[in-house]
Amino acid sequence: MEEILNTKLSIESWLQIGIAILIMYGIIELVYLYFFKKYVGMKDYKQTTINFGFVILMNMLIGSIIGTLSTGVFVIWGYQSTFFTTDLVWYWWIYGLLVYELFYWIQHWLAHKVRLLWCLHSPHHAPESMNMFVGFNHHFLEVMFYMPFFLGFLPALLGVHPVIVLSISLVDVIWGNLLHINDSVMSKKYGFLEKILQTPSYHRVHHAQNIRYMDTNYTSITLFWDWVLGTLQPIDDSEKVVYGITREVESSSFWDVQFGEIMLLVKDIWNAPTLKARFLYMVKPPGWSPTGEHKTASALKKLATRG
Ligand SMILES: [Zn+2]
Ligand SMILES: [Zn+2]
Incomplete structure:
Protein backbone atom coordinates (compact mmCIF):
# COMPACT_ATOMS: atom_id res chain seq x y z
CA MET A 1 0.00 0.00 0.00
CA GLU A 2 2.84 2.40 0.82
CA GLU A 3 4.25 1.84 -2.66
CA ILE A 4 0.85 2.68 -4.19
CA LEU A 5 0.58 5.86 -2.11
CA ASN A 6 4.07 6.94 -3.25
CA THR A 7 3.17 6.26 -6.90
CA LYS A 8 -0.09 8.19 -6.40
CA LEU A 9 1.93 11.19 -5.15
CA SER A 10 4.35 11.05 -8.06
CA ILE A 11 1.55 10.71 -10.67
CA GLU A 12 -0.27 13.62 -9.00
CA SER A 13 2.82 15.80 -9.27
CA TRP A 14 3.10 14.90 -12.98
CA LEU A 15 -0.54 15.88 -13.27
CA GLN A 16 0.18 19.27 -11.69
CA ILE A 17 3.11 19.83 -14.07
CA GLY A 18 0.89 18.82 -17.02
CA ILE A 19 -1.89 21.20 -15.95
CA ALA A 20 0.62 24.05 -15.45
CA ILE A 21 1.94 23.51 -19.02
CA LEU A 22 -1.63 23.43 -20.40
CA ILE A 23 -2.46 26.70 -18.61
CA MET A 24 0.71 28.31 -19.99
CA TYR A 25 -0.25 27.14 -23.47
CA GLY A 26 -3.81 28.45 -22.87
CA ILE A 27 -2.42 31.92 -22.08
CA ILE A 28 -0.22 31.89 -25.22
CA GLU A 29 -3.27 30.81 -27.25
CA LEU A 30 -5.31 33.66 -25.72
CA VAL A 31 -2.63 36.25 -26.59
CA TYR A 32 -2.39 34.86 -30.14
CA LEU A 33 -6.18 34.93 -30.65
CA TYR A 34 -6.49 38.43 -29.21
CA PHE A 35 -3.70 40.08 -31.18
CA PHE A 36 -3.57 38.07 -34.41
CA LYS A 37 -7.11 36.82 -35.01
CA LYS A 38 -10.49 38.50 -35.01
CA TYR A 39 -11.61 35.97 -32.47
CA VAL A 40 -15.36 35.63 -31.85
CA GLY A 41 -15.08 33.75 -28.57
CA MET A 42 -13.19 36.36 -26.53
CA LYS A 43 -16.16 36.93 -24.19
CA ASP A 44 -16.07 33.23 -23.15
CA TYR A 45 -12.76 33.89 -21.39
CA LYS A 46 -14.44 36.03 -18.71
CA GLN A 47 -16.65 33.21 -17.48
CA THR A 48 -14.03 30.44 -17.82
CA THR A 49 -11.47 32.46 -15.84
CA ILE A 50 -13.92 33.29 -13.02
CA ASN A 51 -15.02 29.65 -12.88
CA PHE A 52 -11.43 28.42 -12.79
CA GLY A 53 -10.83 30.53 -9.67
CA PHE A 54 -14.18 29.42 -8.19
CA VAL A 55 -13.35 25.71 -8.61
CA ILE A 56 -9.98 26.23 -6.88
CA LEU A 57 -11.75 28.09 -4.04
CA MET A 58 -14.39 25.35 -3.61
CA ASN A 59 -11.62 22.73 -3.63
CA MET A 60 -9.87 24.53 -0.78
CA LEU A 61 -13.13 25.10 1.12
CA ILE A 62 -14.49 21.56 0.82
CA GLY A 63 -10.97 20.18 1.34
CA SER A 64 -10.64 22.11 4.60
CA ILE A 65 -13.93 20.61 5.84
CA ILE A 66 -13.73 16.96 4.75
CA GLY A 67 -10.05 16.59 3.82
CA THR A 68 -8.27 16.58 0.47
CA LEU A 69 -10.34 15.12 -2.35
CA SER A 70 -8.82 14.07 -5.66
CA THR A 71 -9.25 11.28 -8.19
CA GLY A 72 -6.33 9.60 -6.36
CA VAL A 73 -8.30 9.51 -3.10
CA PHE A 74 -11.35 8.00 -4.88
CA VAL A 75 -9.04 5.39 -6.51
CA ILE A 76 -7.68 4.32 -3.13
CA TRP A 77 -11.24 4.07 -1.69
CA GLY A 78 -12.26 1.88 -4.66
CA TYR A 79 -9.13 -0.25 -4.41
CA GLN A 80 -9.71 -0.87 -0.71
CA SER A 81 -13.32 -1.98 -1.36
CA THR A 82 -12.62 -4.34 -4.27
CA PHE A 83 -13.04 -8.12 -4.11
CA PHE A 84 -10.28 -8.83 -6.62
CA THR A 85 -7.26 -6.87 -7.71
CA THR A 86 -5.14 -6.85 -10.82
CA ASP A 87 -1.41 -6.23 -11.08
CA LEU A 88 0.80 -4.36 -13.50
CA VAL A 89 1.11 -7.04 -16.22
CA TRP A 90 0.48 -5.73 -19.77
CA TYR A 91 -2.93 -7.33 -20.28
CA TRP A 92 -4.26 -5.69 -17.11
CA TRP A 93 -3.33 -2.33 -18.67
CA ILE A 94 -5.60 -3.18 -21.62
CA TYR A 95 -8.34 -4.29 -19.20
CA GLY A 96 -7.81 -1.03 -17.26
CA LEU A 97 -8.10 1.14 -20.37
CA LEU A 98 -11.28 -0.67 -21.48
CA VAL A 99 -12.90 -0.33 -18.05
CA TYR A 100 -11.80 3.32 -17.59
CA GLU A 101 -13.09 4.33 -21.02
CA LEU A 102 -16.36 2.43 -20.59
CA PHE A 103 -17.00 4.38 -17.38
CA TYR A 104 -15.97 7.56 -19.18
CA TRP A 105 -18.58 6.84 -21.87
CA ILE A 106 -21.28 5.95 -19.29
CA GLN A 107 -20.75 9.03 -17.09
CA HIS A 108 -20.66 11.31 -20.13
CA TRP A 109 -23.73 9.70 -21.75
CA LEU A 110 -25.65 10.06 -18.45
CA ALA A 111 -24.49 13.69 -18.19
CA HIS A 112 -26.13 14.36 -21.58
CA LYS A 113 -29.23 12.20 -21.08
CA VAL A 114 -30.30 12.87 -17.47
CA ARG A 115 -31.35 16.48 -16.98
CA LEU A 116 -30.21 16.70 -13.35
CA LEU A 117 -26.72 15.63 -14.45
CA TRP A 118 -26.87 17.90 -17.52
CA CYS A 119 -27.14 20.80 -15.03
CA LEU A 120 -23.60 19.89 -13.91
CA HIS A 121 -22.27 19.19 -17.40
CA SER A 122 -23.83 22.03 -19.45
CA PRO A 123 -21.25 24.64 -18.25
CA HIS A 124 -18.62 22.71 -20.22
CA HIS A 125 -20.75 23.07 -23.36
CA ALA A 126 -21.95 26.67 -22.91
CA PRO A 127 -18.95 28.50 -24.51
CA GLU A 128 -19.61 29.56 -28.08
CA SER A 129 -16.03 28.94 -29.10
CA MET A 130 -13.24 26.45 -28.56
CA ASN A 131 -10.07 27.26 -26.63
CA MET A 132 -7.84 25.69 -24.00
CA PHE A 133 -9.79 27.22 -21.10
CA VAL A 134 -13.01 25.53 -22.26
CA GLY A 135 -11.25 22.25 -21.37
CA PHE A 136 -11.00 23.42 -17.76
CA ASN A 137 -14.53 24.81 -17.67
CA HIS A 138 -16.54 22.39 -15.54
CA HIS A 139 -19.11 22.74 -12.77
CA PHE A 140 -17.26 22.35 -9.45
CA LEU A 141 -19.47 19.40 -8.40
CA GLU A 142 -18.67 17.60 -11.64
CA VAL A 143 -14.89 17.80 -11.17
CA MET A 144 -14.88 17.21 -7.43
CA PHE A 145 -17.36 14.33 -7.06
CA TYR A 146 -19.06 13.10 -10.23
CA MET A 147 -15.99 12.41 -12.38
CA PRO A 148 -13.71 11.08 -9.60
CA PHE A 149 -16.50 8.65 -8.61
CA PHE A 150 -16.92 7.26 -12.15
CA LEU A 151 -13.30 7.51 -13.28
CA GLY A 152 -11.49 6.79 -10.01
CA PHE A 153 -13.66 4.85 -7.58
CA LEU A 154 -15.53 2.56 -10.02
CA PRO A 155 -12.55 1.37 -12.17
CA ALA A 156 -10.60 0.62 -8.97
CA LEU A 157 -13.66 -1.18 -7.57
CA LEU A 158 -13.59 -3.38 -10.68
CA GLY A 159 -10.08 -4.40 -9.71
CA VAL A 160 -8.04 -2.07 -11.94
CA HIS A 161 -4.72 -1.44 -10.20
CA PRO A 162 -4.52 2.13 -8.78
CA VAL A 163 -1.30 2.85 -10.71
CA ILE A 164 -3.11 1.91 -13.94
CA VAL A 165 -6.20 4.02 -13.12
CA LEU A 166 -4.06 7.03 -12.19
CA SER A 167 -1.76 6.70 -15.22
CA ILE A 168 -4.76 6.54 -17.58
CA SER A 169 -6.41 9.49 -15.84
CA LEU A 170 -3.16 11.46 -16.28
CA VAL A 171 -3.27 10.77 -20.04
CA ASP A 172 -7.01 11.56 -20.03
CA VAL A 173 -6.59 14.97 -18.38
CA ILE A 174 -3.70 16.04 -20.65
CA TRP A 175 -5.10 14.66 -23.93
CA GLY A 176 -8.71 15.50 -22.98
CA ASN A 177 -7.73 19.16 -22.52
CA LEU A 178 -5.68 19.26 -25.71
CA LEU A 179 -8.84 18.26 -27.60
CA HIS A 180 -10.01 21.86 -26.99
CA ILE A 181 -7.21 23.46 -28.98
CA ASN A 182 -8.58 26.44 -30.91
CA ASP A 183 -9.57 25.79 -34.53
CA SER A 184 -7.58 28.69 -35.93
CA VAL A 185 -4.43 27.47 -34.15
CA MET A 186 -4.78 23.87 -35.32
CA SER A 187 -7.45 22.98 -37.84
CA LYS A 188 -5.74 20.04 -39.50
CA LYS A 189 -6.74 16.43 -39.03
CA TYR A 190 -4.27 13.95 -37.56
CA GLY A 191 -4.06 11.34 -40.34
CA PHE A 192 -4.09 7.75 -39.15
CA LEU A 193 -4.73 8.84 -35.54
CA GLU A 194 -8.25 9.93 -36.57
CA LYS A 195 -9.05 6.22 -36.99
CA ILE A 196 -8.21 5.24 -33.42
CA LEU A 197 -8.09 8.32 -31.15
CA GLN A 198 -10.41 11.10 -30.12
CA THR A 199 -8.85 14.17 -31.76
CA PRO A 200 -9.81 17.87 -31.71
CA SER A 201 -11.98 17.27 -34.81
CA TYR A 202 -14.12 14.68 -32.98
CA HIS A 203 -14.36 16.86 -29.89
CA ARG A 204 -15.44 19.89 -31.93
CA VAL A 205 -18.33 17.74 -33.10
CA HIS A 206 -19.10 16.89 -29.47
CA HIS A 207 -19.30 20.60 -28.56
CA ALA A 208 -21.55 21.42 -31.52
CA GLN A 209 -25.23 22.28 -31.30
CA ASN A 210 -25.83 21.22 -34.93
CA ILE A 211 -28.63 18.66 -34.64
CA ARG A 212 -26.79 15.77 -36.34
CA TYR A 213 -23.75 16.32 -34.09
CA MET A 214 -25.63 16.38 -30.77
CA ASP A 215 -24.84 13.68 -28.19
CA THR A 216 -21.94 12.02 -30.02
CA ASN A 217 -18.22 11.30 -29.35
CA TYR A 218 -18.39 10.77 -25.59
CA THR A 219 -14.96 9.34 -24.75
CA SER A 220 -11.70 11.26 -24.42
CA ILE A 221 -8.83 8.95 -25.43
CA THR A 222 -9.75 6.23 -27.95
CA LEU A 223 -12.75 5.88 -30.29
CA PHE A 224 -13.44 2.31 -29.18
CA TRP A 225 -16.58 2.61 -27.03
CA ASP A 226 -18.17 5.31 -29.20
CA TRP A 227 -17.69 2.98 -32.15
CA VAL A 228 -19.08 -0.06 -30.27
CA LEU A 229 -22.03 1.83 -28.76
CA GLY A 230 -22.99 3.70 -31.92
CA THR A 231 -22.18 7.27 -30.86
CA LEU A 232 -19.16 7.91 -33.09
CA GLN A 233 -19.58 10.91 -35.41
CA PRO A 234 -16.66 12.13 -37.54
CA ILE A 235 -16.64 15.78 -38.56
CA ASP A 236 -18.22 16.63 -41.91
CA ASP A 237 -16.10 19.35 -43.49
CA SER A 238 -19.12 20.59 -45.46
CA GLU A 239 -21.08 21.37 -42.27
CA LYS A 240 -19.78 24.26 -40.16
CA VAL A 241 -19.68 23.53 -36.44
CA VAL A 242 -21.84 25.86 -34.30
CA TYR A 243 -20.56 25.70 -30.72
CA GLY A 244 -22.68 26.04 -27.59
CA ILE A 245 -25.99 24.82 -26.19
CA THR A 246 -29.45 25.27 -27.65
CA ARG A 247 -30.89 27.56 -24.93
CA GLU A 248 -30.20 31.29 -24.89
CA VAL A 249 -27.19 31.66 -22.61
CA GLU A 250 -25.03 34.64 -21.77
CA SER A 251 -21.71 32.84 -22.26
CA SER A 252 -19.69 35.58 -20.53
CA SER A 253 -21.81 35.30 -17.36
CA PHE A 254 -20.48 33.01 -14.64
CA TRP A 255 -23.93 32.70 -13.01
CA ASP A 256 -25.85 31.95 -16.19
CA VAL A 257 -23.31 29.39 -17.44
ZN1 LIG B 1 -20.36 16.57 -23.11
ZN1 LIG C 1 -14.95 19.37 -24.10
Whole structure:
Protein backbone atom coordinates (compact mmCIF):
# COMPACT_ATOMS: atom_id res chain seq x y z
CA MET A 1 0.00 0.00 0.00
CA GLU A 2 2.84 2.40 0.82
CA GLU A 3 4.25 1.84 -2.66
CA ILE A 4 0.85 2.68 -4.19
CA LEU A 5 0.58 5.86 -2.11
CA ASN A 6 4.07 6.94 -3.25
CA THR A 7 3.17 6.26 -6.90
CA LYS A 8 -0.09 8.19 -6.40
CA LEU A 9 1.93 11.19 -5.15
CA SER A 10 4.35 11.05 -8.06
CA ILE A 11 1.55 10.71 -10.67
CA GLU A 12 -0.27 13.62 -9.00
CA SER A 13 2.82 15.80 -9.27
CA TRP A 14 3.10 14.90 -12.98
CA LEU A 15 -0.54 15.88 -13.27
CA GLN A 16 0.18 19.27 -11.69
CA ILE A 17 3.11 19.83 -14.07
CA GLY A 18 0.89 18.82 -17.02
CA ILE A 19 -1.89 21.20 -15.95
CA ALA A 20 0.62 24.05 -15.45
CA ILE A 21 1.94 23.51 -19.02
CA LEU A 22 -1.63 23.43 -20.40
CA ILE A 23 -2.46 26.70 -18.61
CA MET A 24 0.71 28.31 -19.99
CA TYR A 25 -0.25 27.14 -23.47
CA GLY A 26 -3.81 28.45 -22.87
CA ILE A 27 -2.42 31.92 -22.08
CA ILE A 28 -0.22 31.89 -25.22
CA GLU A 29 -3.27 30.81 -27.25
CA LEU A 30 -5.31 33.66 -25.72
CA VAL A 31 -2.63 36.25 -26.59
CA TYR A 32 -2.39 34.86 -30.14
CA LEU A 33 -6.18 34.93 -30.65
CA TYR A 34 -6.49 38.43 -29.21
CA PHE A 35 -3.70 40.08 -31.18
CA PHE A 36 -3.57 38.07 -34.41
CA LYS A 37 -7.11 36.82 -35.01
CA LYS A 38 -10.49 38.50 -35.01
CA TYR A 39 -11.61 35.97 -32.47
CA VAL A 40 -15.36 35.63 -31.85
CA GLY A 41 -15.08 33.75 -28.57
CA MET A 42 -13.19 36.36 -26.53
CA LYS A 43 -16.16 36.93 -24.19
CA ASP A 44 -16.07 33.23 -23.15
CA TYR A 45 -12.76 33.89 -21.39
CA LYS A 46 -14.44 36.03 -18.71
CA GLN A 47 -16.65 33.21 -17.48
CA THR A 48 -14.03 30.44 -17.82
CA THR A 49 -11.47 32.46 -15.84
CA ILE A 50 -13.92 33.29 -13.02
CA ASN A 51 -15.02 29.65 -12.88
CA PHE A 52 -11.43 28.42 -12.79
CA GLY A 53 -10.83 30.53 -9.67
CA PHE A 54 -14.18 29.42 -8.19
CA VAL A 55 -13.35 25.71 -8.61
CA ILE A 56 -9.98 26.23 -6.88
CA LEU A 57 -11.75 28.09 -4.04
CA MET A 58 -14.39 25.35 -3.61
CA ASN A 59 -11.62 22.73 -3.63
CA MET A 60 -9.87 24.53 -0.78
CA LEU A 61 -13.13 25.10 1.12
CA ILE A 62 -14.49 21.56 0.82
CA GLY A 63 -10.97 20.18 1.34
CA SER A 64 -10.64 22.11 4.60
CA ILE A 65 -13.93 20.61 5.84
CA ILE A 66 -13.73 16.96 4.75
CA GLY A 67 -10.05 16.59 3.82
CA THR A 68 -8.27 16.58 0.47
CA LEU A 69 -10.34 15.12 -2.35
CA SER A 70 -8.82 14.07 -5.66
CA THR A 71 -9.25 11.28 -8.19
CA GLY A 72 -6.33 9.60 -6.36
CA VAL A 73 -8.30 9.51 -3.10
CA PHE A 74 -11.35 8.00 -4.88
CA VAL A 75 -9.04 5.39 -6.51
CA ILE A 76 -7.68 4.32 -3.13
CA TRP A 77 -11.24 4.07 -1.69
CA GLY A 78 -12.26 1.88 -4.66
CA TYR A 79 -9.13 -0.25 -4.41
CA GLN A 80 -9.71 -0.87 -0.71
CA SER A 81 -13.32 -1.98 -1.36
CA THR A 82 -12.62 -4.34 -4.27
CA PHE A 83 -13.04 -8.12 -4.11
CA PHE A 84 -10.28 -8.83 -6.62
CA THR A 85 -7.26 -6.87 -7.71
CA THR A 86 -5.14 -6.85 -10.82
CA ASP A 87 -1.41 -6.23 -11.08
CA LEU A 88 0.80 -4.36 -13.50
CA VAL A 89 1.11 -7.04 -16.22
CA TRP A 90 0.48 -5.73 -19.77
CA TYR A 91 -2.93 -7.33 -20.28
CA TRP A 92 -4.26 -5.69 -17.11
CA TRP A 93 -3.33 -2.33 -18.67
CA ILE A 94 -5.60 -3.18 -21.62
CA TYR A 95 -8.34 -4.29 -19.20
CA GLY A 96 -7.81 -1.03 -17.26
CA LEU A 97 -8.10 1.14 -20.37
CA LEU A 98 -11.28 -0.67 -21.48
CA VAL A 99 -12.90 -0.33 -18.05
CA TYR A 100 -11.80 3.32 -17.59
CA GLU A 101 -13.09 4.33 -21.02
CA LEU A 102 -16.36 2.43 -20.59
CA PHE A 103 -17.00 4.38 -17.38
CA TYR A 104 -15.97 7.56 -19.18
CA TRP A 105 -18.58 6.84 -21.87
CA ILE A 106 -21.28 5.95 -19.29
CA GLN A 107 -20.75 9.03 -17.09
CA HIS A 108 -20.66 11.31 -20.13
CA TRP A 109 -23.73 9.70 -21.75
CA LEU A 110 -25.65 10.06 -18.45
CA ALA A 111 -24.49 13.69 -18.19
CA HIS A 112 -26.13 14.36 -21.58
CA LYS A 113 -29.23 12.20 -21.08
CA VAL A 114 -30.30 12.87 -17.47
CA ARG A 115 -31.35 16.48 -16.98
CA LEU A 116 -30.21 16.70 -13.35
CA LEU A 117 -26.72 15.63 -14.45
CA TRP A 118 -26.87 17.90 -17.52
CA CYS A 119 -27.14 20.80 -15.03
CA LEU A 120 -23.60 19.89 -13.91
CA HIS A 121 -22.27 19.19 -17.40
CA SER A 122 -23.83 22.03 -19.45
CA PRO A 123 -21.25 24.64 -18.25
CA HIS A 124 -18.62 22.71 -20.22
CA HIS A 125 -20.75 23.07 -23.36
CA ALA A 126 -21.95 26.67 -22.91
CA PRO A 127 -18.95 28.50 -24.51
CA GLU A 128 -19.61 29.56 -28.08
CA SER A 129 -16.03 28.94 -29.10
CA MET A 130 -13.24 26.45 -28.56
CA ASN A 131 -10.07 27.26 -26.63
CA MET A 132 -7.84 25.69 -24.00
CA PHE A 133 -9.79 27.22 -21.10
CA VAL A 134 -13.01 25.53 -22.26
CA GLY A 135 -11.25 22.25 -21.37
CA PHE A 136 -11.00 23.42 -17.76
CA ASN A 137 -14.53 24.81 -17.67
CA HIS A 138 -16.54 22.39 -15.54
CA HIS A 139 -19.11 22.74 -12.77
CA PHE A 140 -17.26 22.35 -9.45
CA LEU A 141 -19.47 19.40 -8.40
CA GLU A 142 -18.67 17.60 -11.64
CA VAL A 143 -14.89 17.80 -11.17
CA MET A 144 -14.88 17.21 -7.43
CA PHE A 145 -17.36 14.33 -7.06
CA TYR A 146 -19.06 13.10 -10.23
CA MET A 147 -15.99 12.41 -12.38
CA PRO A 148 -13.71 11.08 -9.60
CA PHE A 149 -16.50 8.65 -8.61
CA PHE A 150 -16.92 7.26 -12.15
CA LEU A 151 -13.30 7.51 -13.28
CA GLY A 152 -11.49 6.79 -10.01
CA PHE A 153 -13.66 4.85 -7.58
CA LEU A 154 -15.53 2.56 -10.02
CA PRO A 155 -12.55 1.37 -12.17
CA ALA A 156 -10.60 0.62 -8.97
CA LEU A 157 -13.66 -1.18 -7.57
CA LEU A 158 -13.59 -3.38 -10.68
CA GLY A 159 -10.08 -4.40 -9.71
CA VAL A 160 -8.04 -2.07 -11.94
CA HIS A 161 -4.72 -1.44 -10.20
CA PRO A 162 -4.52 2.13 -8.78
CA VAL A 163 -1.30 2.85 -10.71
CA ILE A 164 -3.11 1.91 -13.94
CA VAL A 165 -6.20 4.02 -13.12
CA LEU A 166 -4.06 7.03 -12.19
CA SER A 167 -1.76 6.70 -15.22
CA ILE A 168 -4.76 6.54 -17.58
CA SER A 169 -6.41 9.49 -15.84
CA LEU A 170 -3.16 11.46 -16.28
CA VAL A 171 -3.27 10.77 -20.04
CA ASP A 172 -7.01 11.56 -20.03
CA VAL A 173 -6.59 14.97 -18.38
CA ILE A 174 -3.70 16.04 -20.65
CA TRP A 175 -5.10 14.66 -23.93
CA GLY A 176 -8.71 15.50 -22.98
CA ASN A 177 -7.73 19.16 -22.52
CA LEU A 178 -5.68 19.26 -25.71
CA LEU A 179 -8.84 18.26 -27.60
CA HIS A 180 -10.01 21.86 -26.99
CA ILE A 181 -7.21 23.46 -28.98
CA ASN A 182 -8.58 26.44 -30.91
CA ASP A 183 -9.57 25.79 -34.53
CA SER A 184 -7.58 28.69 -35.93
CA VAL A 185 -4.43 27.47 -34.15
CA MET A 186 -4.78 23.87 -35.32
CA SER A 187 -7.45 22.98 -37.84
CA LYS A 188 -5.74 20.04 -39.50
CA LYS A 189 -6.74 16.43 -39.03
CA TYR A 190 -4.27 13.95 -37.56
CA GLY A 191 -4.06 11.34 -40.34
CA PHE A 192 -4.09 7.75 -39.15
CA LEU A 193 -4.73 8.84 -35.54
CA GLU A 194 -8.25 9.93 -36.57
CA LYS A 195 -9.05 6.22 -36.99
CA ILE A 196 -8.21 5.24 -33.42
CA LEU A 197 -8.09 8.32 -31.15
CA GLN A 198 -10.41 11.10 -30.12
CA THR A 199 -8.85 14.17 -31.76
CA PRO A 200 -9.81 17.87 -31.71
CA SER A 201 -11.98 17.27 -34.81
CA TYR A 202 -14.12 14.68 -32.98
CA HIS A 203 -14.36 16.86 -29.89
CA ARG A 204 -15.44 19.89 -31.93
CA VAL A 205 -18.33 17.74 -33.10
CA HIS A 206 -19.10 16.89 -29.47
CA HIS A 207 -19.30 20.60 -28.56
CA ALA A 208 -21.55 21.42 -31.52
CA GLN A 209 -25.23 22.28 -31.30
CA ASN A 210 -25.83 21.22 -34.93
CA ILE A 211 -28.63 18.66 -34.64
CA ARG A 212 -26.79 15.77 -36.34
CA TYR A 213 -23.75 16.32 -34.09
CA MET A 214 -25.63 16.38 -30.77
CA ASP A 215 -24.84 13.68 -28.19
CA THR A 216 -21.94 12.02 -30.02
CA ASN A 217 -18.22 11.30 -29.35
CA TYR A 218 -18.39 10.77 -25.59
CA THR A 219 -14.96 9.34 -24.75
CA SER A 220 -11.70 11.26 -24.42
CA ILE A 221 -8.83 8.95 -25.43
CA THR A 222 -9.75 6.23 -27.95
CA LEU A 223 -12.75 5.88 -30.29
CA PHE A 224 -13.44 2.31 -29.18
CA TRP A 225 -16.58 2.61 -27.03
CA ASP A 226 -18.17 5.31 -29.20
CA TRP A 227 -17.69 2.98 -32.15
CA VAL A 228 -19.08 -0.06 -30.27
CA LEU A 229 -22.03 1.83 -28.76
CA GLY A 230 -22.99 3.70 -31.92
CA THR A 231 -22.18 7.27 -30.86
CA LEU A 232 -19.16 7.91 -33.09
CA GLN A 233 -19.58 10.91 -35.41
CA PRO A 234 -16.66 12.13 -37.54
CA ILE A 235 -16.64 15.78 -38.56
CA ASP A 236 -18.22 16.63 -41.91
CA ASP A 237 -16.10 19.35 -43.49
CA SER A 238 -19.12 20.59 -45.46
CA GLU A 239 -21.08 21.37 -42.27
CA LYS A 240 -19.78 24.26 -40.16
CA VAL A 241 -19.68 23.53 -36.44
CA VAL A 242 -21.84 25.86 -34.30
CA TYR A 243 -20.56 25.70 -30.72
CA GLY A 244 -22.68 26.04 -27.59
CA ILE A 245 -25.99 24.82 -26.19
CA THR A 246 -29.45 25.27 -27.65
CA ARG A 247 -30.89 27.56 -24.93
CA GLU A 248 -30.20 31.29 -24.89
CA VAL A 249 -27.19 31.66 -22.61
CA GLU A 250 -25.03 34.64 -21.77
CA SER A 251 -21.71 32.84 -22.26
CA SER A 252 -19.69 35.58 -20.53
CA SER A 253 -21.81 35.30 -17.36
CA PHE A 254 -20.48 33.01 -14.64
CA TRP A 255 -23.93 32.70 -13.01
CA ASP A 256 -25.85 31.95 -16.19
CA VAL A 257 -23.31 29.39 -17.44
CA GLN A 258 -22.71 27.60 -14.14
CA PHE A 259 -26.18 27.80 -12.55
CA GLY A 260 -28.64 28.79 -15.34
CA GLU A 261 -29.66 25.19 -16.15
CA ILE A 262 -30.28 24.42 -12.47
CA MET A 263 -32.56 27.47 -12.16
CA LEU A 264 -34.54 26.41 -15.27
CA LEU A 265 -34.92 22.87 -13.93
CA VAL A 266 -36.18 24.19 -10.58
CA LYS A 267 -38.70 26.38 -12.46
CA ASP A 268 -39.94 23.42 -14.56
CA ILE A 269 -40.28 21.20 -11.48
CA TRP A 270 -42.18 23.97 -9.67
CA ASN A 271 -44.62 24.40 -12.58
CA ALA A 272 -45.01 20.67 -13.32
CA PRO A 273 -48.63 19.43 -13.33
CA THR A 274 -48.08 16.19 -11.37
CA LEU A 275 -45.65 14.61 -8.91
CA LYS A 276 -44.66 12.09 -11.60
CA ALA A 277 -43.84 14.92 -14.04
CA ARG A 278 -41.70 16.58 -11.33
CA PHE A 279 -39.65 13.40 -11.00
CA LEU A 280 -39.46 12.80 -14.76
CA TYR A 281 -38.17 16.34 -15.34
CA MET A 282 -35.11 15.38 -13.26
CA VAL A 283 -34.32 12.03 -14.85
CA LYS A 284 -35.45 12.43 -18.48
CA PRO A 285 -33.15 14.02 -21.10
CA PRO A 286 -32.96 17.82 -21.41
CA GLY A 287 -35.85 19.01 -23.60
CA TRP A 288 -38.33 16.42 -22.27
CA SER A 289 -41.83 17.80 -21.67
CA PRO A 290 -44.88 16.32 -19.86
CA THR A 291 -47.05 17.55 -22.76
CA GLY A 292 -45.25 15.18 -25.15
CA GLU A 293 -43.81 18.06 -27.20
CA HIS A 294 -40.24 16.98 -26.60
CA LYS A 295 -37.24 18.98 -27.75
CA THR A 296 -34.68 16.35 -26.75
CA ALA A 297 -31.69 15.69 -29.02
CA SER A 298 -33.23 12.42 -30.25
CA ALA A 299 -36.62 14.10 -30.95
CA LEU A 300 -34.86 16.87 -32.92
CA LYS A 301 -32.82 14.29 -34.86
CA LYS A 302 -35.96 12.34 -35.76
CA LEU A 303 -37.65 15.54 -36.94
CA ALA A 304 -34.61 16.52 -39.01
CA THR A 305 -34.36 13.14 -40.77
CA ARG A 306 -38.10 13.17 -41.53
CA GLY A 307 -37.57 16.27 -43.47
ZN1 LIG B 1 -20.36 16.57 -23.11
ZN1 LIG C 1 -14.95 19.37 -24.10
